[in-house]
Amino acid sequence: MSFLSPLMLLFGLTIPVVIILYLLKLRRHVKVVPSSLLWQKFLIDSRANAPFQKLRRNLLLFLQILILLLAVLALARPFFKSSAQPSRFRIVLLDASASMQSTDVLPNRFEAAKSEALDLVNNLRDQGQKENDLMMVILMANSPQVICPATSSKEQLRAAIRNAEPQDTTASFDDAWKLAVSLARNQPDSEAHLFSDGALAFSNDLPTHLPLHFHPIGSRCKNVGITSLEVRRISQSRGEIEIFLAVQNASETEMECDAELYLDDQVLAVRPLKLQPLEEQSLIVPFQNSTGGLIKVALKVQDDLAVDNHAVVVSQPVRKPKALLVSNGNSFLERAIATQRDVELTKISPSKFDPAASGYDIIILDEIHPATLPAGNLLMISSTCKDFIDAAGAEENPVINDMKLGHPLTRFINLDNVQISRTLKTKTPKWAIPIVESPSGPLIFAGQDGPQKVVWIGFSILDSNWPLRVSFPIFISNTLQWLDPASDQDRTLQIRTGEPARLPFLKYAKDYEVKTPDGKKLTLELPPKAHEAVVTQTDRVGTYEVKIGEQQIRFCANLLDSQETMNKPKETIVLGKYQTVEGKTLRTSNYEMWRWLALAAFGILLGEWWYFHRISA
């Protein structure tokens, strides 16, 4: 055993002072008794019955000396050296997900987790330069971040933990765990400590050979949050919009709240909600707007988690997509397109078609084989383009044997009664997926090659009975919606926190600026030949403003995660298929002993107080 502060042992000189004080202090009452004979007998009997009676006579003195000794030892901070024991490697997994901002433990769960993690740091063994414990800290947010690499420096660890901040994202335990397991692979005696409320998703195929200690954080669950928010444009021409909203009550008690909807800070609607325990309610709020704007939803409720009480989406202004139909004349196709009121259609003959023409959102090539590919999204019907889609002959009477269900193009489509007499043969490009297939190849495929979306139909619709089927106009409608760049924008301008925002731009600029919801300004570099700007720092809920050259883009990041909203603290977590990890309190170290000594001194002090009052009663 050695001492970190051996000078403090000088306080041991106070022990004789206590003895002197004790000798001076004890004043006995003087009493005359008939004879001291009986009392002497009594004392002898007492000593005979209690071997330590001599000690008991001065028990208070001994207790006080003991307390003083323990206090002096505690001040000297003794610790044990155990050179035979290898150093330990600890990995701290600090949950920084949105649910950790819950304020059921003050100031919030994340701060409580940091506090416990700091305790763990304090209990690392200091045994000299070679035998120190190692620790590293991984912040579990949308993706795991190593905020402190493996080190034995307590100061470095403390600073990293103190500077950690929670994020408005979900936490990926799986990624963090796999990272921890890989980092601990070559370290002997390693263990992981998870500081979390347990509101995490756990895969059941995780490796379980690394010991995990779970430190549960949180005391209760009182929360209402928005778990879904979507804006649907019913009709572009009429500007009809529907807001779809889902609100979840995570509490085990009934909760009441008001859902307030704003369009650019103008109140659209206020809906009072009464939610039963664990109930999720959906709201659909229709309204008309053609100018677009920011649609905000705020829940007015007193709960523990604020980050899921508001969400915001960008509504695009109404704009009809421009479509160019290049065809030798196809009335079925023209009629099908004409039913789409929201499309502004231009028809030209193949001879007038210039592949370099711009200004069209969608270009429909009907049995055209241009030498170069035009810009814009493409619907190619029995068309090919050199070096892009090449046909390797034709196939007669192909049979439809498979259709990709669930794809936006195949919504409400049934091709059972469609017969095709002839189709081009080709292979599905790598960037596309087959939508309708025959045994020898794709009949229809769709995909995105860089910024360009392409739907390819291998057969002329006039070589089939499809135009006579109900599925044909529906398919054309689905295709035009899918190819409409505005639908992509709706999708790309709403992301979940932590997900990267991919923003197509009009004109390349070397740098672009991002203004985050909390007012930070970031300047990022756009790689050459990039066709979209990627913003990865989206860990805060709110509206992000991006400036690429002269172009201004706004996009929104929302939590919208029922797992984070359901922030009930868990006592156990399941790791892998079978292993259950129970929450436990922090283990304290056996090596720095001063806390134990101080605790013992305090206990003895209480005992001395009790004994003093007992004997003087």
Place this chain on the structure above:
Amino acid sequence: MDNRPENALLHPTFLSKLEQLQLISRRILKGSQAGERRSRARGQSVEFADFRNYAIGDDLRYLDWSLYARLERLFLKLYEEEQELRVTLFLDASESMNFGAPTKLQAGARLAAAMGYIALCNFDAVSCVAFNESPSTLRFIRNRKSASRLFEFLQSVTPSGQASLNEGLRRHAASVQRGGVTILISDLLEADGFEQGLTALQSRNTDVYVFHLLAAEERKPDFSGDYRLVDSETGSTVEVSFPKIRVEAYEKTVQAWCNHVRAVCRKRGVLYMPVTNTMDFEDVVLKSMRAAGAVK
């Protein structure tokens, strides 16, 4: 209830009850004067004891003339002589007896007065020794009329100094010539004990009664805490930390000591009676002592 007149040791009604009692001596003793007790001495009484040959000088009045007529030899008829019992009241008057309410000495004096009065009523000779550093003695008195002298003597006893029981009893034993009964009334709080004195006394053919008199406070102390206890006789001190929880242990110690004294007495055939100063005095004399066989 104590209803005796002021300054009187014993109440007259109680005295009349005592007159019915008689001290029991388990030995047949020799007195110096005629009394009402059987003795080994042959003398004048109505109880025939034995014959013996006539010797010159014998009183011719005790010759058995009927035997002379039959055997023509002179025999003398011997009768048991009834003699007095010599009762010595041995009262501890050391400083340690000056405790309690009433003091142990007062209680002891009353006990001695009762025992002495019983003896005087039965024509026994009573003497009293109040022993401490300077013992005072009341020489043998006889008959009931002398009881007042005994009472006066007992009332005049004042506690002071130390008393060595062994020494006092040995000195008394040396003065005993014909045995008798010695009634020892003391708290027996002597470092040296009292066994040697008892031995000396018994070697003089003396029947001994021990009244072990303790104050109630001595059996169960009425204080607790840290004390320096000063011995009233020797001035020696003992420091004790005496919490309430140890009262029971103290009582056990006192009881063990009393049992030891009782065992010593029983072994020597000495009648032992524990008495407390606060006990009902009449009950002690009329019931407890009768039950213990000290009086009948």
